[in-house]
Amino acid sequence: MSVTSSTAKTAPAAMVKATGGDPRPAIAPGFFKAKGATRENPLVNAFLTAILAVGAVIMAAPLLWMVSTSLKTKEGVYALPRSGFPIRSCGTRTCASSTTPTCCRASGTR
Amino acid sequence: MRRMKAAAVAATMAGALTLAACSGSSSGNASEEPDTSGGDAPNELTFMFRGGEYDKLAYEQAIASFEEETGASVTMIITDADQYATKLQAAIAGNKVPDVFYIEPGRMQGYVYANVLADLTSYVEQDVLDNIWDFGVEAYRFDKETGQARTGPLYGLPKDVGPFGFGYNTVMFEKMGIEAPDPDVPLTFDEFVDIAKQLTTDTDGDGELDQWGTGLNVQWNSQAFVWGAGGDWISEDQKTVTVDDPAFAEALQWFADLQLVEQVTPSVEPAQTLDTYQRWMAGEIGFFPVAPWDIATYNAVAEENPDTFGYDVIPYPVANAGDETATWLGSLGIAVAETSKNKDLAAQLAVYLSTDLEAQKILAENKVQIPNIKDYAFGEWIETDAPAAGWPANTEEFLQIADEYGRALPGTWTYAPEWYDEFWVGIDQVLTGQMTAADYAAQVQPNMQSKLDLAWSNAEQAKAQG
Amino acid sequence: MATTAPEQATSRWTKEDARAARKRNAKLHRKEYVWAAAFLAPPVIGWIAFLLFPMAFSVYASFTNWNGLGAMQWIGLQNYVNLFQDPYFWKALWNTLFYMIGIPIGLALSLGLALALSRKIRGRTFFRTVYYIPVISSLAAIAILWQWAYNGDFGLVNQVLALFGIQGPNWLMDPVTAKPALVIMMVWKGLGYSMILYLAAVQAVPRSLYEAAALDGANAWKRFTKITWPMVRPVTFFLVVTNIIGGSMIFTEINIMTPTGGPQWSTASLVWYVWNKAFRNLQMGYATAMALVLGILVLIVTIIQFRLNRANNFSID
Structure with missing residues (x-):
């Protein structure tokens, strides 16, 4: 909940500024839009953008990794054989879900 | 509002129980099926x-x-x-x-x-x-x-x-100056380990091993070695689980020791992972299974990297010279x-x-x-x-x-293979050395036997019911 | 619905009026009833044929010894007795419950995401897309992908950990790490979906509430706990209910990533065990009993949730 706790510090400050010492503040045109009590603090937004970017990297990394390894063909990349997905004839899902080796053949030739 | 909630409860119930219904009648996926009649x-x-x-x-x-x-x-x-x-x-x-x-x-x-x-x-x-x-x-x-x-x-x-054959990397053997295994006479376990040790080296001198003797998946490869040592999972009449036989435990221990003692296989717990398939094709593994469904892939790899990968088929090693080689089919x-x-x-x-x-x-x-x-x-x-x-x-x-x-793989000739699956549940303890093969076999045998008995009694029941 | 409307209308009239009207409209009404029945029939028949009958059938099957092919043999409660003595059943139930810890984690993360992405942040469309991509990807493909990412030798996860000098475990092959690894994958996969729903809910909260609260001196945390959280409660409720039901049926990931139920049975879910019993080991009767127990458990949990939700009802006029 870093999102909300960080706004907690900044938003009231903005509010105090807006209302000032005047007990009956004059409401400027566009008050609620431009300088609203819930106006967004650019610093907070920058901070959030950074966090979101890190998160986005985590979200996309496995997919990007898959794409990148499938594009490499040389040795040293063990992840994916060129035939596409790493379906090893024996030991993958289709095979181990049934010990009969026939399934291996099916997936091996896929 | 109340009625809405009742409806929602009903819908949720239906959703939860559809699961139960599906498994019972298989009607769940009937809609998009082609007519198989x-x-x-x-x-x-x-x-x-x-x-x-x-x-x-x-x-x-x-x-x-x-x-x-x-x-x-x-x-x-x-x-x-x-x-x-x-x-x-x-x-x-x-x-x-x-x-x-x-x-x-x-x-x-x-x-x-x-x-x-x-x-x-x-x-x-x-x-x-x-x-x-x-x-x-x-x-x-x-x-x-x-x-x-x-x-x-x-x-x-x-x-x-x-046929689930065995093979070796011809290019690697040539490079290392190791004599190619005989195509008809199986290696003994000792000869196999000996060659595997020679193959396990650091070829580029950076201080880390980058070539290994072998790397075998226990669930698909141990059969050949256990059989080759005279052990088996089940008796000939398919009624007794025989994993507590000393020959069995010895062979399984030997298999686990390829990593634990001899250290001729790569990485942490390689016997369970699939990594070695890729390493084999990258020319880093000496011995590896070769089966007909692999040929097309291996040929393509060999064609692309002729200086690191080439392969041929050999019989699986046996415990002692003169023993009969075995593998599954x-x-x-x-x-x-x-x-x-x-x-x-x-x-x-x-x-x-x-x-x-x-x-x-x-x-x-x-x-x-x-x-x-x-x-x-x-x-x-x-x-x-x-x-x-x-x-x-x-x-x-x-x-x-x-x-x-x-x-045939164990479990093929029995009514259901549950007893055989039971064997693999805790196999990682043997491979990581937490348990000896003999202890593990002794511990798992009664469970396997009771599941095998269940398979036989279910078969009896199926026979009676027709 | 069509049948109740005229009844309500007649109750305001005198009896005579009603009788006359009924007589006058008898033909019309009968026609309406026929039409109503005609429109109601398909769903009702469908419900009976595709839900009630299979359900009744599976209840019956759970009391039999049946291999899914031949005749059924009535064995009374034997399947249930065996079930409660089956250590694998309890292990699978525990594993299934364990996977549920991904639900609160996922909801908290996705609500945080929704709050952040509802702000005017540069590139938020991009972020929303990126976070949503796993949702639209095929579960089978994702599972295979993560199986490789978790590979102890060269998987992405351990490669990244190695950058920080950490030697990662062989995730899916270690009974301790296998379940958490699966939970991480599930959270990753489901994040975008919850995020989108929360985003819609957060944006639907009237700005005026925040303005009013701010003017009254509520700080951001107060505004979150007193406005945002209650306002998105229906979405939370929906997500919790659907996630628990979905989570209790988890199968595909398990079957692909740990096809043998994981080291020492550490990842097998209940549905995986049901499937394994039914289709691999020809114990359809036993599997059905297990599926029914699971269905009843889910039902109980769901009813409790609805009760709790009613007790905490929040309304705004």
């Missing part, structure tokens, strides 16, 4: 199978000539490999059994007891059977009375047999429905698919399988066709596995 007219047949593009190609051709020869009209239904079993079960539950379909030997018994499979004994000529691998024919025999597999009436013909079968309206024609189709020379040629040429028919396999194929199509030099080892020493 057998043909009605005297010349109509349906054939349900799974497989890759080459299976389809080969069978399309075989079926075209079958149709021409017999005037039959065959509908092909192809399904995903991992959905086939469930779809077949759904078809049976819905009384829409196709005339001809694939069946696995390990799953056959339940079908035989439920009278789903037609007895083909009287439909198939003896000389046809004589020309197919014995293993491939016996795998589809089953004696209902005694519950013993490999004997009794014939319920199917093999689509293929799949699988099969997938073609069966006919008992309910088929055209049983005779359907049986003819099954024979055709199993033994048609042209179809076998297509499948073998595309490295899907070794040929089913012995005279072709030992004659023209091994002499000229296989070398021409790029099968490895010692392809004959595959034929020997199929003809002489291949065995």
